[in-house]
Amino acid sequence: MTKEEALKVEHVSFRYEKENVLEDVTFSVPKGAFLGLVGPNGSGKSTLLKCILGLLKPQQGNIFLFGTPISEFKEWHRVGFVSQKANSFNTGFPATVEEVVASGLTAKLGLFRFFTRKEKDAVKEAIEAVGMTKFQKQNIGELSGGQQQRVFIARAIVSKPELLILDEPTVGVDVHHVQNFYNMLEELNRHLGITLVLVTHDVGTITEKVTHVACLNKHLYFHGKAAEFAELQADDLSAFYGHHLHVLSHQH
Template identity: 70%
Template sequence: MNQPVIEINNLNFTYERTKVLEDINLTVEQGSFLGLVGPNGSGKTTLLKCLLGLLKPQNGEVKLFGQPIQKFKNWHEVGFVSQKANSFNTGFPASVFEVVSSGLTSKLGLFTFLGKKDRQTVLNAIEAVGLKEFTKRNIGELSGGQQQRAFIARAIVSEPKLLILDEPTVGVDAQTVQNFYEMLMKLNRQMGITLILVTHDVGTITDKVTHVACINKHLHFHGKSEEFESLKEDEMSDFYGHSVHVLTHSH
């Protein structure tokens, strides 16, 4: 049996006096594509920060690739893409190639000259997200969806085993969202990258992901996507704390 990529045991997190996460137990197997869903303020982002070692839970344990997160050192094996990096200065004079190659810093170190093999790795990452023809284009000239693809290429260029995406389609026009999800499926199925996708787009992702976890302070559901689709609306409403209508989109 493969070692789980992520193991979360009895995790609790409190901001000041507000308990955000309570008794979270979650295991993510290698090769999974997990959709992490839940209402605003449900603790999804807090959970991601615990996974990335940015927050320390008051109780519980987080393991990455079998190692307690306090001892985990191989961060190049973990890629992260936030909501369209609004803090990213798209006017900065950098090409797509330069932006993507910056993702090798954690692996190669700062001010390291890219050898032939490294340059090819960058080109492969750009091609994997469908931006080959934009390799030399300034990042600021790309559409919002294309920029997010470039950020994903930057995240996968170090060849991570785990890729975490926090609401990656925010600001992406509706016409490109479907292609965007299909690209993520390709990264998961063909490249074998374990994915965790935080999203509010419940109906759209259920036929893309392999598993779904629903969090609202507690972990209310964790199972295969088809099991999630079979939930009744009143069960979903209990999870979310308000009325929820799930519309699935099969293609």
């Protein structure tokens, strides 16, 4: 693995008991890239994320983060993760947007440390980066699903990770705000230089926002630049997914 790669997955296979979920998956993500990971339900995307985050250990293959084998990787502050939280968040949770975002610094600084001006500024910058400044004093339970997801992304980026992994972040986001949400991710990638790995079912958005695509259905069927993925025919995509697929664009 080169120093220019944020993530490398090398011949990874995983199975639950007798069921193969991932079979000989290999791909890499260059630093500064925006990778869209797509595939049908049950294709192994969530299992792959758990392997990348060190929560599961593959039966075969290796995973490297910034050139270091995951078994030896200790610098987890360099990696941020956002799950499908908004869809199941407890709306009665008594915390403001500022407090939720600031909690993203506790792993790095310790639970009971007082924040300095530098750390308070980092919280403000993270909130501003996701477009939530005017809501920073508001209780997070009063926000919409999409706004909550923006807050969770701010929490993930407040410690300035180099790699941000997002697992279906638009679950619970109103369809009318999905495009703005993807625009925000594009801004984080282009202007803050964060390497992004986005797991999504939204194939249409993939070719408009990301730089690279990986198409997974147990095997890796495609890995390359977004422009190459956009040139694939509908029949090719349907073969990947195992059923007919109609790609929609969000551009108006």
